[in-house]
Amino acid sequence: MRYEGTVYRPPSEANSLLIQATIGCPHNKCTFCPLYKGTQFKLRSVEDIKEDLATAKNYYGDFIDSIFLPDGNTIIMKTDQLVEIFEYAHSLFPNLKRITVYGSARYVNKKKDADIKRLKQAGLTRLHMGMESGDDIVLERIQKGTTAKELIEAGIKLRQADIDVSEYYLVGIGGLERTKEHAINSAKVLNAIKPDFIRLRTFVPALGTPLYDDYKVGKFELLSPHTALREIRLLVENLTCENATVLSDHVSNYWNVKGIIPQDKEAMLNHIDKAFDIDESRFRQIDASRL
């Protein structure tokens, strides 16, 4: 397998075979995101991707049961190309159960419903979607390139094709100023989509991004551990999407909030409340001297 640049994958894909289908991100404008800065976006050829899959077959045999295809927004590839890749992967790996990719709402929405259904039939099982926020003002400020309405449209489109939706919520990305609107409006979007997973990440400014510069000059106020947890509490309180699993499967988070909506909601809220008894100095600290 050949890899270019740093390859990122969700923690939940730790056991998946990683085959790069795209290099970089076609959007690459989110003000908080350092992942592909300086990387010129390109699609890899289907031929190269299939060669890498064949190499993996030689190496791992029938062992592979899950494949994740980085980099950012692989869903942007033409449906015919994705179908060819997915079908080839299934022809190589008889035990393959999962094929997953990253995909933002704006690229999902460029596909027709029939294309999404074809992708499902060819083996696409899950999309990892970085919604970050469901608040239009926050989405515009971070230049996500999408709106709450488009997030809902994309999520529903995938759910209707029976493709798992894994949404990523970025705690604190609205700053202190919009923490409430960020939580409440994100819950509204998630309730409309009814995703399978809601994965929490807590915003930490990354060197080389516009939001880092705003933070450094005092234009963006970070949430403290308790305010970040109050934001998560507000989000969970407002979630009504049945069978959505909430997870804190990332090192950036202050507290492990985990459960299924609605049956675990009260337990999750009670567990969050325990965190407020702990002094903020005892949570993970951002080392300002290293920023």
Ligand code: SF4
């Ligand atoms: S957050 Fe996702 S869509 Fe935005 S620039 Fe980073 S990889 Fe691209």
